[in-house]
Amino acid sequence: MVIPLKAPESGHHPSPMEIEKMEWKRQERWRRQEQLLTIASPILILALWEFLSRTALIDPRFFPPPTSIIRTFWELAASGVLFVHVGVSLTRILGGFLLGTIPGIILGLLMGMYRPLKAFFSPLLMALMPIPTLALMPLILIVFGIGELSKWVTIAGSVFFPVVINTAAGVANIDRAYLDVAKNYGANFRQFFLRIALPGAMPVMLEGVQMGQAIALLTIVAAEMIGANQGIGYLIWSSYKVFNFNPMYVGLILIAFFGFAFSLLLRWLGTKLVPWQ
Amino acid sequence: MRQGVSALNGSKIVVENLTKAYYRKNRSVTALENISLRVEEGEFVCLIGPSGCGKTTLLRILAGLEKPSAGSFSITRSDPNRPLQSMIFQEKGIIPWMTVWENVAFGLEMRRLPKKLIRERTAYYLEKVGLARFAGMYPKELSGGMKQRVGIARAFANDPEILLMDEPFAALDEQNKFILQEELLSIWEEDRKTVLFITHSIDEALMLSDRIVLMSAHPGKIAGERRVTAARPRSMEQIRSDPQTAALFVDIWQHLKQEVHNAKSANGKGVDG
Numbered sequence: 075m076v077i078p079l080k081a082p083e084s085g086h087h088p089s090p091m092e093i094e095k096m097e098w099k100r101q102e103r104w105r106r107q108e109q110l111l112t113i114a115s116p117i118l119i120l121a122l123w124e125f126l127s128r129t130a131l132i133d134p135r136f137f138p139p140p141t142s143i144i145r146t147f148w149e150l151a152a153s154g155v156l157f158v159h160v161g162v163s164l165t166r167i168l169g170g171f172l173l174g175t176i177p178g179i180i181l182g183l184l185m186g187m188y189r190p191l192k193a194f195f196s197p198l199l200m201a202l203m204p205i206p207t208l209a210l211m212p213l214i215l216i217v218f219g220i221g222e223l224s225k226w227v228t229i230a231g232s233v234f235f236p237v238v239i240n241t242a243a244g245v246a247n248i249d250r251a252y253l254d255v256a257k258n259y260g261a262n263f264r265q266f267f268l269r270i271a272l273p274g275a276m277p278v279m280l281e282g283v284q285m286g287q288a289i290a291l292l293t294i295v296a297a298e299m300i301g302a303n304q305g306i307g308y309l310i311w312s313s314y315k316v317f318n319f320n321p322m323y324v325g326l327i328l329i330a331f332f333g334f335a336f337s338l339l340l341r342w343l344g345t346k347l348v349p350w351q
Numbered sequence: 352m353r354q355g356v357s358a359l360n361g362s363k364i365v366v367e368n369l370t371k372a373y374y375r376k377n378r379s380v381t382a383l384e385n386i387s388l389r390v391e392e393g394e395f396v397c398l399i400g401p402s403g404c405g406k407t408t409l410l411r412i413l414a415g416l417e418k419p420s421a422g423s424f425s426i427t428r429s430d431p432n433r434p435l436q437s438m439i440f441q442e443k444g445i446i447p448w449m450t451v452w453e454n455v456a457f458g459l460e461m462r463r464l465p466k467k468l469i470r471e472r473t474a475y476y477l478e479k480v481g482l483a484r485f486a487g488m489y490p491k492e493l494s495g496g497m498k499q500r501v502g503i504a505r506a507f508a509n510d511p512e513i514l515l516m517d518e519p520f521a522a523l524d525e526q527n528k529f530i531l532q533e534e535l536l537s538i539w540e541e542d543r544k545t546v547l548f549i550t551h552s553i554d555e556a557l558m559l560s561d562r563i564v565l566m567s568a569h570p571g572k573i574a575g576e577r578r579v580t581a582a583r584p585r586s587m588e589q590i591r592s593d594p595q596t597a598a599l600f601v602d603i604w605q606h607l608k609q610e611v612h613n614a615k616s617a618n619g620k621g622v623d624g
Contacts, residue, residue, distance in 0.1 A: 251441075259461050
């Protein structure tokens, strides 16, 4: 007979399932507390900021209280100015993003499929990649003019590299077994490209696109600070230059928001394009 | 080749003096040496041998995935519209970004057959291997046994002149292996295509084949052959309880044991498979 270590307090013995249920509930409770903690940190910081700014413990000219930033946000939105800046920036991001991603994917796939192409282009890419496209802004402005195209090209230039490199790596990493299957079942070039290379490279390629998206956002802000009179980057820079910090913070919030939104969007797109993972 | 006159003209697969060597700067290997082999129409032949005997290399050459260094092979065509051969691969032969349906239809689609025909044949073989309900799923949702059923359905649906199978059940647990062997045989019985099947399992070879070709390693050579005369259709129970196949098992094992010993003492390092 088994002697329990501790005599039960009541006559009720919990069944094994009941014990497991209690354990499960405890874990659920802990998970909910974790969620609370992740919400708590930004709220805490905003409250602290508000307090320090209102009591002038930090300079409210440079660090205006969050509530006043929100007010500025509404004012800019109500006057429509905000939407003009946002619209201009988003158009540039989208245009530049596509201008960099599409050639990046095509060249990456070709490099992944043809070793000679890879050998030919690799050193070129490796040499050009470390140059920040922003450092080329003056040249880009000279060649493509001061209009929208120069912004598109600037973004495209920085998006292109992570996309092309990841796409080529994605193709190179496709398991040889699948290449054998395609060959054995008689896939021609076009079928191989569409049914094996493209989908097989997709997961790694999307990581490159995700990276490109983040870089596009960084680039547009900086590019608009240099040579533009509209856009979120312009809003930030022009406000800063006249020491009007509220709109600057509005611009920063917008950048943070779009960065977050884009990566959610791309992740969602990823689940649609890569349903097999 | 030891079949007499009738075999000389009518053989489905003829391999003649085939040699495959791999050249590397420091270490060159002869994987196959002077392989000659004939497989008759409708015959199920298992190639068995220790790892490193080049049996996979031989199959890959027949599958058009590698080129022989010397010698030749031919597969007799009975119908110009049929592909010469289709391969059932080891565990990784199912393409993860295609659904079960797309995987089975793959060969037919590559050949640009009429859509209706593709649909019918794919549905037929999915039903045959019991995967009709899983047609829309991706391979990651399937067990190892189900994945191999997809591979079997894909090869049979393609309706080739001959079927090549590269240890398709090697990665499965024993119970699933038995079940799939019986399923494979029952699908095969329908039109009895010529099959060349690679395995390192004597049991598997006895269960499936009409003839077992024994290979030796370093370099890979054909070391003999045995006929399996057990009646078809076969079942695992029947094969296991038959004293004749039991004796054959011992015979083949003694032969292979010797081969493995020889390979060891020769300190052979060769290509695997």
